[in-house]
Amino acid sequence: MNARRMRASLRGWGGVGAMAVVCALAAVFALLLPRTQPGGADGPTGGRGAAQGDQARAEACEKPEERSLAPSSGDLDGAAVQKIRKRGKLVVGVDQNSLGWGYRDPNSASNGSGSKDSASNGSDLKGFDIDLARAIAKDILGDETQIIFRAVPTDQRIPKIQEGKVDMVVRTMTIDCDRLKLVSFSSPYFQTGQQVLAPKGSGITGYDDGSLAGKRVCSAKGSTALEHLEADKADGTLPASTNIRTTVPNQLDCLVRLQLGEVDAVVTDGALAASQAAQDPTVQVVGEPFTDEFYGVAMKKDGADDLIRRVNQILEDYRKNGWQTSYDDHLKKYLGASSGPPEVAYK
Amino acid sequence: MTYQQQGGAAPPGPPVPTMPAAPAVPPQAPPPEPRSRPAAPDPGPPRRTAWAEGVDRLRAAATTEPGRLRVIGAVLALLVVVFGAVTAWQMAERQTAADDVLNRSQPLSSDAAEIYRALADANTAASSGFLAGGQETADSRRTYEAGMKLASDKLVTAAANSEPGSASEKTISDLNRLLPQYTGLVERARANNRQGFPLGGAYLRYANSKMQIMLADAESLYEVEKGRLRSDYADAKPYPWIAIGLGVVAVGGLGWAQRRNYRRTNRVLNHGLVAATAGVTVVMLWLVVGHSVARAGLNESDAHAVRSLNTLNDARIASLKARGNENLTLVSRGAETKEVGKGENKKSVDTFDYDYKAQMALLTTELRAAEKLADDPAGAAPVQDATKNMLVWKERHEVARAADEAGDYQGALDKVIGSEAQEPTRVCFDNVDAALAKAITREKAEFRQAAGDGLSAMNGLVEGAAVLAALAAAGALLGIGRRLSEYR
DSSP states (O other), X not given: OHHHHHHHHHHHXXXXXXXXXXXXXXXXXXHHHHHHHHHHHHTTTHHHHHHHHHHHXXXXXXXXXXXXXXXXXXXXXXXXXXXXXXXXXXXXXXXXXXXXXXXXXXXTTOOOSOTGGGGGSSOOEESHHHHHHHHHHXXXXXXXXXXXXXXXXXXXXXXXXXXXXXXXXXXSOBOOXXXXXXXXXXXXXXXXXXXXXXXXXXXXOOSSSSTTTTOBEEEETTOHHHHHHHHHHHTTSSOTTOBOOOEESSHHHHHHHHHTXXXXXXXXXXXXXXXXXXXXXXXXXXXXXXXXXXXXOXXXXXXXXXXXXXXXHHHHHHHHTTHHHHHHHHTHHHHXXXXXXXXXXXX | OHHHHHHHHSSXXXXXXXXXXXXHOOXXXXXXXXXXXOOTTXXXXXXXXXXXXXXXXXXXXHTSHHHHHHHHHHXXXXXXXXXXXXXXXXXXXXXXXXXXXXXXXXXXXXHHXXXXXXXXXXXXXXXHHHHHOSSOOHHHHHHHHHHHHHHHHHHHHHHHHSOTTSHHHHHHHHHHHHHHHHHHHHHXXXXXXXXXOTHHHHHHHHHHHHHHHHHHHHHHHHHHHHHHHHHHHHHXXXXXXXXXXXXXXXXXXXXXXHHHHHHHHOOOOOHHHHHHHHHHHHHHHHHHXXXXXXXXXXXXXXXXXIHHHHHHHXXXXXXXXXXXXXXXXXXXXXXXXXXXXXXXXXXXXXXXXXXXXXXXXXXXXXXXXXXXHOOSHHHHHHHHHHHHHHHHHHHHHHHHHHHHHTTOHHHHHHHHHOOGGGXXXXXXXXXXXXXXXXXXXXXXXXXXXXXXXXXXXXXTHHHHHHHHHHHHHHHHHHXXXXXXXXXX
C-alpha cells in the first residue's frame, strides 16, 4: 500500500523533474550555441579564416607582389647600376642548399679520373634562381660569369641587403608586406604557396585539418613559413599542442631533423617542399597550399630604384625568353609542368 | 720501590672479598678508579691515576743512572724509528707522484691532446671531402678514418684511467655517446652527396655543429689532464722537510747521548750509538741527494719537455682549427657572419675567415714560443720547418681569399684543396702538421728520459730508509743496552 503510493507520488514528481531538466538543458543550449558556433567554424575552416586574415593584411598594403616599379617609370641606368658596372661584378645572395633552385651538385662534371683533380669539380651552383641571377648579370655587365655568389641563410637575407653585402638576393624569397618595409622587391617571378611535408603514413594529411595536433613542426628561421606558423598558432588555426619550436638556418636542415626523427613535419614553400621530397622518397607533400605567395628579387630599399626598374625590365624579357627553359631544366621534374610565369602588375 | 706495589697488588689481595666490596660501598666511592686498581689493601695510594703512577715511576727511575739510560735508549730508538717511517712515507708519496707524472698523468694529458687532435682532424677531413665533391678523395677518407679510430682508441684508455664520478669521466662518456652520432651524420652526408643531393651538405653542417660540442668537451678534458699533471708535479717536487727535520733531531739526539756517555765514562766510542748515527746520516744523505737528483730530473722534464709538449700540442690544435675554418669558409660561402669591433669600427665579417685568422695568429705565437723552448738545434729544426710552411700557407690563403672575393670560387677551391701543381694550402697544412708531429715525438722521448731519470733517483729509497732506520734503532738500543749491562 505504502509503497505503491510512494511510487505514484514519485512518478508525479518525476514528470515535473524531467520537465525541469529539459527546460534547463534548453536554456543552456540556447546560451551556449552562439558561442560554440564561431569556435566550431574556426576548426575545420581555419584556412579560410587565415586567408581572410591574409586578405586583410594584403589590403593594408594592397597586394605586395604588385608594388614594384614599372620599368618605364624612370631611369634604368642610374647610380646603383653604375656602381655594379664599376665593380665589374654582380654580388648576388643565393641559396646553395635547395635542389632545383640554387645548389651545388657534388657530382657534377665528375669524371672519375683521379682523386687529386676531383677538387676542381662541381663548384658551380645550379638552379632556377641561379639562372635568373646569371641573366641579370649578363644584362648589366654583358657577361653572365661576372658574378659572385654569396650563400645566405634564410634569416640573413634582409640584413645582407641592408648592409650592402650583396647587390640583390635571388633566393626563393617571398614578397610580403613586412619585408617590403625593409627591402624592395622586383616584380614576381614565381608563384607558390606554403605546404606541409611529412613522412608517408605518418597520419599528417594537411596544414589546417587538425592532423598536426601534438606534432613537432620544423621551419626555417626568418621564413614566411615560420611567420604563418606563429600567427596561426596564436589565433588557434593550429592546435595548441603543435610544437613549432624547432627552427633551423635553412629549410633543408628541416629535412635532416625529419629524417633523424627530431621533428614530425616540415612547413615550407610548396616549391621547396617538392625539392625536399625529391631527395627522400619516404616523405611527401601533403594537403593543398594554404597561402598564395610570389617570389621576387630583393634589393636595397633606398637609392636602388634604377636597379629595381632594370631588374623588372630584365624580368619582362626573361619571362618570354628563358623562364620556361630554366623551369624545364631545374623544376619540372619536381613540380610537374608549369602554366608559365605569374601575371605582372606594377604599382 | 715500584716492586712494592706491583708485588702487593695481585697475589695478596684476596679477590673474593674485594669483588663484592666494590658494589657494597657505593656511597663513598665517587672516584672513578676504584675498579681499575683492585689493590684494595693499600688504602692511601689507590686513589691516584695510572698516569700519575707512571709519571711517578718515571721520575723515580730518572733519578738513577740505569733508569735514565733506559729512558734515553727508548727515546733515541723511537726518534730513529719515527725518522725512518716519516722518510719512507714522504718519499713513497713523492715516488708515487713522480711515477704518476711519468706513467699516468703525462700520458693521459698527451692522450687527451690526441683525442682533441684526432677529432678536429676527422672533422677537417670530412669538410675537405665535402668540398672535393660527392666522391671524397682517398686521402680525406683515410684521414677521417684514422682520426676516428685514434679518437675512439684513446677514449678507451682515457675511460679506463678516469676516476669514477669525476668530471673527466662524465666528459669521456659524453664523448663516447656523441662519437657514433657524429659518424652516423657524416655517413648520411656521404650517402646523400653521392646521390648529388644538397641534403648531404645539410647533414655535414649538422655533423659539424655536433663536432663543435665534442671539441669543447675534448678541450676541457685536455685542460683537466693538464691540471692533473701540474698537481702531480707539485706533489713530487717539494723537499721532504719533515723527514729532514726529524733526521737532524735524531742525529742531534744520538750525538748528545754519545757526548753524555763520554762525559760520564770517558769512553769515546759506543759502537751501537755510532752505528746508529752512521745509519741515520746515510739515510739523511740518501734522502737529500736522491730527492735533489729526482727533483732536477723532474724539473728538467717539466721545464723543457712538458712545457714544449703543451706548446706544440696547442700549436697543432691551432693549425687544425685554422685548417677546418679555412675549409668551412668555402663550404659556407659567406653564409655566416659575425660582428666584430665596437662603435665606428664595428663591421661584420665572415665567421670562419675571422676564426681562421685568430687561429693562425695563435699558431704563430705558439710556434714562436715552441722555438724559444726548444733546447737544442735538433729540437728547434721541426719547429722552424713548421713556421716556414705556415708562412707559405698564409700567403697562399691570401691568394685563395682574393680569388673568392673576385668571384672565382673554383680558383679559391683549387688554391685550398687542389692538386700539388696548383700550390694549394692543403700541402702547407700537411707539412705543418707533419713537422709538429715530429717535434712532439721528440719532446715526448725527452720527457720520458728526464722524468724516468728523476724517478729512478728515488729507487730503493723507501725500502732503504726503512731498513737502515730499523738497523739504526737497533744500534741505539744495543749501544744503550751495553752501558746498562754495566749496572747489573
